[in-house]
Amino acid sequence: MSDKNKPEELKALEPILDETVVTDSPIANPADQGAWNKTQEAHQLKDGDSATHIGLPPGELQKLQAQGKAEKFEIFDPAKEAKLGPLENITIDGTVSDQFLKQLRAGIKEIPENERRFLEKAGVKIVAKDIVNGHAGSPAIYEPGSKKVVVGMAGFLEGGDSPTETNQTSFKLSTKNSDVAGSFKHEVGHAIFDTLKIEQLQELKAVIAEEKAKVRNDDKEALAHLLEEDDEIFAESYAFIRGRESPRVNALIMNFPRTIALIDDILRTNKDLNPQ
Numbered sequence: 164m165s166d167k168n169k170p171e172e173l174k175a176l177e178p179i180l181d182e183t184v185v186t187d188s189p190i191a192n193p194a195d196q197g198a199w200n201k202t203q204e205a206h207q208l209k210d211g212d213s214a215t216h217i218g219l220p221p222g223e224l225q226k227l228q229a230q231g232k233a234e235k236f237e238i239f240d241p242a243k244e245a246k247l248g249p250l251e252n253i254t255i256d257g258t259v260s261d262q263f264l265k266q267l268r269a270g271i272k273e274i275p276e277n278e279r280r281f282l283e284k285a286g287v288k289i290v291a292k293d294i295v296n297g298h299a300g301s302p303a304i305y306e307p308g309s310k311k312v313v314v315g316m317a318g319f320l321e322g323g324d325s326p327t328e329t330n331q332t333s334f335k336l337s338t339k340n341s342d343v344a345g346s347f348k349h350e351v352g353h354a355i356f357d358t359l360k361i362e363q364l365q366e367l368k369a370v371i372a373e374e375k376a377k378v379r380n381d382d383k384e385a386l387a388h389l390l391e392e393d394d395e396i397f398a399e400s401y402a403f404i405r406g407r408e409s410p411r412v413n414a415l416i417m418n419f420p421r422t423i424a425l426i427d428d429i430l431r432t433n434k435d436l437n438p439q
């Protein structure tokens with residue numbers, strides 16, 4: 164390509180694109196290096212700084228904004244950045260992994276903010292725990308007394324046969340929580356059932372009873388735990404509405420479509436959950 168056919172922009176870049184290999188440091192002696200460092204001080208990051216909030220001094224930013232050039236800049240606001248949304252303040256009990264906390268936080272984000280605000284006001288708290296002991300070995304639990312939603316990395320259950328039997332067998336059962344967000348959502352369902360006093364809703368009670376009576380035999384095993392109490396049906400329906408997926412959820416959808424639709428309606432219209 165001859166020089167006169169080159170676009171102007173390319174010509175301007177030529178000094179930069181020069182392929183000469185630089186073998187020596189352009190700074191010849193330590194004094195020069197010191198002088199260079201001094202010029203860079205204004206641009207150095209302090210511990211805890213991020214590149215986004217040292218980029219431009221406020222004056223420069225204002226100049227650019229006056230020219231209509233800075234509208235795409237995000238102004239870093241440390242106070243705003245540190246503020247947690249409702250129910251995002253997790254209490255940690257024991258040693259838990261970052262991966263586990265990440266999954267739990269993802270689950271929290273999937274609960275709509277109005278519901279989290281309601282639960283926080285009602286005094287519900289979230290606890291991340293290494294091992295949850297009890298409650299049939301389930302790795303997550305809702306404690307109505309303390310209003311704690313406790314989610315464990317694992318569940319643990321120890322027990323034995325009735326002491327009146329002669330050949331006792333004891334057992335220890337430990338289960339890894341393979342669905343952190345899903346188990347969290349189920350327990351949030353319990354928390355809503357409790358704090359919103361769902362058991363008083365006669366219409367829901369009636370629909371659950373109707374569908375319970377018609378559960379397909381093939382699905383009775385998968386749904387056994389949920390069929391024990393109405394609040395279990397509610398908790399798992401809630402978990403499904405908030406995105407939980409599992410074979411048990413599939414069985415629930417097959418057998419409790421009207422229950423799920425009514426719960427969805429309650430969540431969208433309840434005045435305590437949706438204050439105006």
Ligand SMILES: [Zn+2]
Nearest residue numbers: 349353395398
């Ligand atoms: Zn439950």
